[in-house]
Amino acid sequence: MVRRDVLAGARDRVFDNRRLPSYEAGEIAVPFVVWGTEKVIARDTFWEEHSHPTHELLWNERGASSATIGPRVWTITSTVGLWIPAGVRHCGWTPAGTWHRAAQFGVHAVPSIADRPVAVEVTPLLRLLLGRLDGEELRADERARTEAMVLDLIAPARNEILLRIPESPLLAPIVSAVLEDPADTTTLAAWAARLGVSGRTVTRAFRAETGLGFSRWVATARVRHAITLLAHGEDIEEVAACVGYHSVSAFGTAFRRITGTSPGRFRVR
Known part of the structure; x- marks a missing residue:
């Protein structure tokens, strides 16, 4: 059922299939509070079901992608991201050309904002602060202040783009x-x-x-x-x-x- 949705309309296209490991929450100790990554996706990409030892926030600088958890499919854009608690198994679909962003949050330092996946409003300020954590060499006190501001700003979105698959x-x-x-x-x-x-x-x-x-x-x-x-x-x-x-x-x-x-x-x- 999961693949039927995320791959709908893609049967005749060539796409990358990515495999990632699955971890329980906190299974791997991480030395950071927030750690970000970004990548421009060159080809349509299906991310097979996996889970992280950290909480994860997904959003895009450009383009729209999706994440599937059980029968629920969230659409992820530049303004509506998705918070996935540590240990929650999910898969995803990222079209070619998407500028994909992700931030990992250590469970030792950051409580999950919810006990389930939840859409998050990605405001311009939140995006700026997350970019600062990714792209600048910060002193320890500067990084701690920026991380604290990020955690204060993360909140459920008023509108989530969620489709439940019967x-x-x-x-x-x-x-x-x-x-x-x-x-x-x-x-x-x-x-x-x-x-x-x-x-x-x-x-x-x-x-x-x-x-x-x-x-x-x-x-x-x-x-x-x-x-x-x-x-x-x-x-x-x-x-x-x-x-x-x-x-x-x-x-x-x-x-x-x-x-x-x-x-x-x-x-x-």
Whole structure:
């Protein structure tokens, strides 16, 4: 199920497959409080399931990527990152051209901001401070002050871009169709007829597994795909059509409802 989502639409493309080890929280002692890395990803990359001995904060300077934990898929951008507690197994998908950033936080010095993965608002100030930790030779007292400011600024985002992937065999055809082609316009009634059940049955199944009705789940899947296209500079009108909207205004309404911002403002960011 995990690979079906993160690799949807990538079957005919060549991509890198990265394997990383899995550690329990604190299994390896680290000498740092915060340690950052960055890399521009040259090719589409799938990161196989792994876990870190440290807490991890993921975000991007450019582009959009995703991280999958169980049936939940978070979209990661330049303004919405993801906090993953130490020891939590996850996999990921990073499209080519993404400027990927990560910061590791030692469990000996930093309590997790939550006992589960949580979206984090990556503000300009937080980004600046994390960059200072990565790129400058700091005195011990300067580094300690910067780290303290970083920890004060990390907070859950008001809007997280999260898609829960249903695992029910009943919903599998719908999930596969939408993930492969977000522009698929098959209605709830048409899917119900195709599956030989009532529309109410499909709706109940979606709500039970994802907390969303059919229409909201499809809209969220479409917006996730749209974010990747917008992050690569695609025209808003073209993106709207690519994800199944017949007008830019309808696309904008759905985008704002799910992300809290407009497509145009997202592109500027």
